[in-house]
Amino acid sequence: MELPREPLKPLTVSDAPVEKFREFLEIRGEKLTDRRRVLVEHVFNSHKHFDADELVRDLHDAGQKVSRATVYRTLRLLVEAGLLRELRLTNRSAFEHDYGYPTHDHLHCTSCHRVVEFRNDEILRLRDAISRAHGFRPSGHRFLIEGVCPTCSRSHSPRRRLDLI
Amino acid sequence: MELPREPLKPLTVSDAPVEKFREFLEIRGEKLTDRRRVLVEHVFNSHKHFDADELVRDLHDAGQKVSRATVYRTLRLLVEAGLLRELRLTNRSAFEHDYGYPTHDHLHCTSCHRVVEFRNDEILRLRDAISRAHGFRPSGHRFLIEGVCPTCSRSHSPRRRLDLI
DNA sequence: GTGGCTGCAAACACTTTGCATTTTT
DNA sequence: AAAAATGCAAAGTGTTTGCAGCCAC
Numbered sequence: 321m322e323l324p325r326e327p328l329k330p331l332t333v334s335d336a337p338v339e340k341f342r343e344f345l346e347i348r349g350e351k352l353t354d355r356r357r358v359l360v361e362h363v364f365n366s367h368k369h370f371d372a373d374e375l376v377r378d379l380h381d382a383g384q385k386v387s388r389a390t391v392y393r394t395l396r397l398l399v400e401a402g403l404l405r406e407l408r409l410t411n412r413s414a415f416e417h418d419y420g421y422p423t424h425d426h427l428h429c430t431s432c433h434r435v436v437e438f439r440n441d442e443i444l445r446l447r448d449a450i451s452r453a454h455g456f457r458p459s460g461h462r463f464l465i466e467g468v469c470p471t472c473s474r475s476h477s478p479r480r481r482l483d484l485i
Numbered sequence: 486m487e488l489p490r491e492p493l494k495p496l497t498v499s500d501a502p503v504e505k506f507r508e509f510l511e512i513r514g515e516k517l518t519d520r521r522r523v524l525v526e527h528v529f530n531s532h533k534h535f536d537a538d539e540l541v542r543d544l545h546d547a548g549q550k551v552s553r554a555t556v557y558r559t560l561r562l563l564v565e566a567g568l569l570r571e572l573r574l575t576n577r578s579a580f581e582h583d584y585g586y587p588t589h590d591h592l593h594c595t596s597c598h599r600v601v602e603f604r605n606d607e608i609l610r611l612r613d614a615i616s617r618a619h620g621f622r623p624s625g626h627r628f629l630i631e632g633v634c635p636t637c638s639r640s641h642s643p644r645r646r647l648d649l650i
Numbered sequence: 651g652t653g654g655c656t657g658c659a660a661a662c663a664c665t666t667t668g669c670a671t672t673t674t675t
Numbered sequence: 676a677a678a679a680a681t682g683c684a685a686a687g688t689g690t691t692t693g694c695a696g697c698c699a700c
Contacts, residue, residue: 408573408574408576409573411573411576411578413576427615427616427619427621429621430624436619436621438615438618438619440611440615442607442611443611446605446607446608446611447630450592450603450605450630451592451630451632453603454592454601454603454634454635455634455635455638456592456594456601456630456632456633456634456635457632457633457638458630458631458632459595459631459632459633460630460631460632461628461629461630461631462627462628462629462631463626463627463628463629464626464627464628465612465615465616465621465623465625465626466623466624466625466626466627467616467621467622467623467624467625468621468622468624469619469620469621470619470620470621473620473622
């Protein structure tokens with residue numbers, strides 16, 4: 321099997337995330353406010369995983385004050401809108417781009433906690449076959465591989481004999 | 486693809502879970518106490534997913550008082566010992582048997598929150614191939630399929646035309 | 651007997667919520 | 676002007692921890 325080692329490339333999408341969000345809000349009779357726009361633009365400005373706290377901090381460092389409450393409320397909306405995806409790798413929720421980003425899954429290094437994305441079409445096929453066999457109508461999936469990344473594998477000194485007992 | 490519809494069958498293991506736990510504790514110079522034995526025996530008495538709160542309640546209903554603190558502490562140990570597996574489907578952790586139970590994954594009904602287990606060997610193959618391609622040394626994985634179960638699919642009245650717009 | 655356990659309550663970490671005020675359409 | 680969003684602080688959740696007494700080895 322051949323897999324690309326580079327980060328995944330964003331998809332080309334017709335609408336900017338903010339516009340997508342505006343449409344979503346409009347349908348529900350809600351408003352695209354100043355704070356929401358700032359938050360969405362900031363989040364889609366760089367592709368990385370983040371949690372609520374990091375986002376508050378990042379925004380603050382960028383000179384934008386958005387209260388913790390608003391950050392939590394807006395993140396929830398963005399997930400409902402399909403713009404973000406929520407990951408529960410630990411006890412705090414992390415988020416990543418969903419809109420404008422290809423379906424993918426994650427490798428999680430249990431040593432340094434680095435998260436690597438990968439894309440694999442067989443997974444989708446398997447997901448659908450398994451769902452069908454159980455009568456489920458699939459709407460999504462999460463495939464997480466836990467292990468030790470190349471860097472951590474190399475950096476650990478080889479165990480001494482006695483440690484192996 | 487053909488998949489069994491019955492629940493997975495437990496593996497045959499040489500040691501009872503309690504014995505396995507005792508060994509684990511012994512190595513770390515810790516003790517198999519009365520409360521720990523009660524908890525482990527109760528947990529391995531039936532195969533189902535549960536969270537800390539449910540376990541406290543179940544034990545209490547069975548006439549066994551184990552404090553919430555001890556339940557949390559012991560669950561953590563059981564995960565470290567490889568007897569239980571922790572699932573993070575929601576914001577509270579759920580647990581399931583690991584020792585004496587075959588590798589498997591989950592279908593999660595987003596409507597009624599039922600969790601169905603399934604076993605599929607291709608996933609293991611895929612996991613190893615993907616790990617290799619990224620230089621990871623895999624130690625485990627989680628494959629979660631989200632969707633709507635057959636029961637929920639049937640019980641929902643078909644949408645009216647207008648709802649589909 | 652000693653070192654590890656237990657239960658309790660208090661502390662924690664993350665997230666949600668009530669409310670008075672401000673902003674958006 | 677009406678309806679919804681914001682920030683603050685307070686309240687919720689779920690989980691962990693300090694400590695005095697208890698129990699297994």
